[in-house]
Structures are given as structure tokens and as C-alpha cells.
Amino acid sequence: MGIWRIGADVLVCSRFTVSPLAQTMAALTALHKGRADPGRQAWLREHLPAYRDRLAGDRVEELLVWAALRPRWLADFMITPPRDDDRTFHDELRRVSETPAEVAAADLATAIGAPLPPELRVPDLPGRAAALLEWIWTHTVLPEWPRLRRVFEADIVSRTGRLSTGGWAAALDGMRPGLRWLGDGRLQINTYDNPPRDIPANARLSFIPVTTAHGWVTWDLPDRYAVIYPCTGLLADAPTSPAPPVAVSALIGPARADILTRLSEPRSTTQLVALTGQSLGSVGGHLKILLAAHLIHRRRSGRSVLYYRSPLGDRLLKPE
Incomplete structure (x- = not known):
């Protein structure tokens, strides 16, 4: 199984936070799969046609999404943990666009486990990725971001409350499939047969809620790591309620x-x-x-x- 070995100093400095880029990546994943979790069906119906129209007219973007969003791996350069001084979506997006082209190409090759298709061997690959993410943010996330942010912040308050009363096992309980606190500084991040990873003593660890059923982990080596997890406030469709008398x-x-x-x-x-x-x-x-x-x-x-x-x-x- 995939285990991170985390020291006490890292735990003390870890944080729950909100990331516009992580939510944008969650939206892109849902649109790419063509299916959404309970509570997001109306959102998917609204935005899926425009998303498919955009990719149908751009072979590079179509292959980029195919390569970046693999069943068990995401291209690292497209979603890295937020930094303490990030204030906006564009603060996070800037790191995507500034990724060296050779790094982006290597990330995509790792994701697909094979050499890149010829169409993706372009010098502005990071810029193309950033442009697609900005479109997803502007058209599908930003219109509902104030509400989503409130929901994410409510989830964070709930998680941190559990942390203060029950420790990390309580805070991480039910966070996402395959993730649980094993004790003795060991965090199981998934059930894959991967060797344990030692997290450096100076690392920053973040926990980020998004609208997804499973979540993922991401890092910016050597010292920033994040667990992206499903927000519990979005597990059920929001039925219409009659107006109160x-x-x-x-x-x-x-x-x-x-x-x-x-x-x-x-x-x-x-x-x-x-x-x-x-x-x-x-x-x-x-x-x-x-x-x-x-x-x-x-x-x-x-x-x-x-x-x-x-x-x-x-x-x-x-x-x-």
C-alpha cells in the first residue's frame, strides 16, 4: 500500500486549506470522464457540451487531457500544492504556465507510461495546459466559487474540530477511499503497492477539499505535499425545498x-x-x-x- 511516513514537525505545521486550482482540476476531471458525483449532475449537464466543443476543435488539448488524467496518475505539473502566499487562482496557475517544457513533457510521459504522441511535442505545452485550466476555471468554477468556498471552509472547520478532539485518526476518518491514519507517523494514502515515502522534516503538508468522489495526492518535490479529498457537504443532490410560509x-x-x-x-x-x-x-x-x-x-x-x-x-x- 502507499504510505507516507510523516514526522511530528510536519504534522504540527500541516494545514487544511482551499485551492481554486485543485477545484479546477476536479472540474476538468469530471468533464473529461463525462460523469459527476451526486450533487453535481446539473453542473455537468450545463457545462459538458461547451467543454466537448472546445476539445473537438483542438487536437493538442484533447491529447493533453488524455495524457494528463490517467486512472491512477495525474501529470504533476498541472496540479501542485498551494503555497502560503497564494491568494488567487492565478497565483497557482502561474506555476503551471512557468513549468519548463521538458518537465511538462516528462510528466505526461510518466503519466501515460510511453513516449508522447507527436502532437504533444510542442514547445508551449505548459502554456496550452494553463490556457485550458483558465478556461475551465472561468466558465465552470468561478460562477459558483463563492458558494463552493463557503462549503469547503465549513468542511475544514468540521475536520479541524475532529482533529482537536480525536487526533489525526478522527480528522482523517472517511476523508477518501484508501486513506487512513495508521499511527506512529504513518499515513496510508492509497492501497496501491508502492514503497513507503519519507516526507522531509521541513515539508509542508496540506489537506484540500474539492468536489470529487475519490480525490488524489500531489506534491512539488522536495518539500510540498497535499491530499485532495471529497468535500462531505456535497455528497447529496440539493433537492428543491418549498418556500417557508x-x-x-x-x-x-x-x-x-x-x-x-x-x-x-x-x-x-x-x-x-x-x-x-x-x-x-x-x-x-x-x-x-x-x-x-x-x-x-x-x-x-x-x-x-x-x-x-x-x-x-x-x-x-x-x-x-
Whole structure:
């Protein structure tokens, strides 16, 4: 199995963070496969035709995506861990475009396990990759980025809360298939039969949520590593909910009424952030008030806390 051996200093300095480039790569992967995870079907239907039209008119881009996105390997130069001073998508994208052409070609050859097709032996390969990623970002990610960022940040708060109470085993529990904390400084990153990798003592390790079912790992040797994992707030389609009664909105406020309406079935705080578009702090505050008013209940399910309407909440929304 694939194991990273990680020292205590690396763990202390590790961080959960958001990466626009990682989400862009997740979007590209979904478009390339032509399938999306639960909760992303409408997004896929909206953007897949334009994506296919773009690649149909550019043989280099078509082969680039084929070579870069392999079943068990991604071309390293297209997705590296974010740096501490990155502030925007273009901060991360710049490293893609500035990759030496020979490095990009070597990464793609490693990914496909064979020499590059003649069409990919072009000097501006990194620039072509960056242009495609920028198109994916602009057309398919940026329009929903404010909402996605709130959902990712809510997931990070949940994970770091588990870390503070249950350690790394709790924080990484259920993060992605094949990944688990083994203890004694050993992180299993997948079930592949690869030799263990010793992470340098000065390395920075990041954990990054995205909209994908499986995730991946990436690095920028020798000292930056990242685990890309599925965000738990996006595991279910967002069904349409009826608008709360006007009288209820006037009584408890429209934001709390919206949350109450959506709790006909149990949902986590992270899912409510995704569904309502409200911030994590706002959702948490509204849940606290709804709990105090006995309009909702909560229960634990594994590592998550789920909220759902109480009989009193049901009667408030459906008065007889």
C-alpha cells in the first residue's frame, strides 16, 4: 500500500486549506470522464457540451487531457500544492504556465507510461495546459466559487474540530477511499503497492477539499505535499425545498425559516451551508436558536452531527 511516513514537525505545521486550482482540476476531471458525483449532475449537464466543443476543435488539448488524467496518475505539473502566499487562482496557475517544457513533457510521459504522441511535442505545452485550466476555471468554477468556498471552509472547520478532539485518526476518518491514519507517523494514502515515502522534516503538508468522489495526492518535490479529498457537504443532490410560509418567515426570520424548511430530513451543518448559501457562522447561529426553541433536534451519526425538524417544527410549518 502507499504510505507516507510523516514526522511530528510536519504534522504540527500541516494545514487544511482551499485551492481554486485543485477545484479546477476536479472540474476538468469530471468533464473529461463525462460523469459527476451526486450533487453535481446539473453542473455537468450545463457545462459538458461547451467543454466537448472546445476539445473537438483542438487536437493538442484533447491529447493533453488524455495524457494528463490517467486512472491512477495525474501529470504533476498541472496540479501542485498551494503555497502560503497564494491568494488567487492565478497565483497557482502561474506555476503551471512557468513549468519548463521538458518537465511538462516528462510528466505526461510518466503519466501515460510511453513516449508522447507527436502532437504533444510542442514547445508551449505548459502554456496550452494553463490556457485550458483558465478556461475551465472561468466558465465552470468561478460562477459558483463563492458558494463552493463557503462549503469547503465549513468542511475544514468540521475536520479541524475532529482533529482537536480525536487526533489525526478522527480528522482523517472517511476523508477518501484508501486513506487512513495508521499511527506512529504513518499515513496510508492509497492501497496501491508502492514503497513507503519519507516526507522531509521541513515539508509542508496540506489537506484540500474539492468536489470529487475519490480525490488524489500531489506534491512539488522536495518539500510540498497535499491530499485532495471529497468535500462531505456535497455528497447529496440539493433537492428543491418549498418556500417557508410567509408568516413563519416573519416570525423567526427568513434565514432561520429557510433552514427549518430544509430539515425535513437530517442534514449536517456543512450540507446546510451548501444548500442555503449562508456562511458557516450564520448557519451555526441559526441552528443554536432553533434548537433552543425546540423546533429542531440533533443527533450524532458517526463523526457528523445531523439536525432535523422536531414535531413542533413540523407543526409550525404546516399549521392545521
